[in-house]
Amino acid sequence: MLRTVKPKNARSKRVLLAREPKEVEDPRTAIFVNGTHAGEKVKSVMKELMALKRPHAISFSKKNAVRPFEDASSLEFWAQKNDASLFVVGQTTKKRPDGMVFVRMYDGRVLDMCEVGVDRFVSMQEFKTPKSTPGHKPMMHFASELFDTHPRFMQLKSMLISFFNGEAIDSISLAGLEHVISVSVGPTPASLTSTAAAASATLGPTASTSTTSDSALLPKVHIRAYTIRLLASGVRTPRIELTPMGPSLDLSLRRHTDADAEVLKQALKRPTLRKQEVEKGLGRKRKNLEVDEMGDLRGRIHVGKQDLGRLQTRKMKGLKGARADAMDVDVDDDADDDADASGSEGSRTKRRRSE
Secondary structure, eight states: OOOOOOOSSHHHHHHHHHTSOOSSOOOOOEEEEEOSOOOHHHHHHHHHHHHHHTTSEEEEEEEOOOBTTTBOHHHHHHHHHHTOOEEEEEEOOSSSOSEEEEEEEETTEEEEEEEEEEEEEEOGGGOOSOOOOTTOOOEEEEEOTHHHHOHHHHHHHHHHHHHHOOSOOSSOOGGGOOEEEEEEEOSOOGGGSHHHHHHHHHHOGGGOOGGGTOGGGSOOEEEEEEEEEEEOOSSSSOEEEEEEOSOEEEEEEEEEEOOOHHHHHHHTOOOSOOHHHHHHTOSSOOTTEEEOTTSOEEEOOOOOOOOGGGOOOOOOHHHHHHHHHHHHHHHHHHHHHHHHHHHHHHHHHHHHHHO
């Protein structure tokens, strides 16, 4: 059981608050862990995946004796220590060569796991083409109906979306669409097609075959990465060309662990807020409040007509002294004018008397 950490200062308190659940979660951080013997192929694949995941990727270069399907205590400790929710564990054994385990966490605990084997790998270095900028969010393309019908492929699809999904965005710019990750499935057996599944459903639960649960009979998964080129088309919508960027992976499904029903229900739970209110940032609708394009909250106040003649202004000593000085100057000027006028009249009377 993980111990509860109490903040000792304001900085650690801010870190713990940043790790609390949010309405819009931060981008998932993935930790790449090398087992006791990973092998050169698995290390190269993990390095290429980390290049696509950057900057939200952490690499553990040392060897670690970790077995996710047997004991996940080390993963839970690292998840809490690094605030990470995804793990990629590379391990090569005689029974399961060139294996990688994708682990997804929730609330510091393991939610589900999926192990794949690397059958074929082509590095980015072998594709002499431009590469995408680190940190850009890729587009995902899943080209098979098994990703919507078969539980194993549905789990893999959800795992890959969680792995490559970056920061939540409100709008899309064409200049920011640099690469696309295409995930397809090899030749699908007849037993896994939608018609065969419908036929087995009509025959009843006893007619279900064991091939759907056998990982050795599942088709391989092909992952390809392409860069996007926007070319002039003569209209407003550009013409798009895809250029292979790498890496190129062929994976086979192996062991897996499904998520617990109650934990999965808790992980998928969302607050009962409407999408428009979440986008506006107001939460519950409030009158005369709105959020502008910059994300600032603005309010509107309705004020009745006021009589500015009765408006009480602030009394300032400096303003009052300047006003009094101006009044004194006016009084002195008037007194001087009166004195000049009286002096001129007195001189006139004296002249008359002298004459």
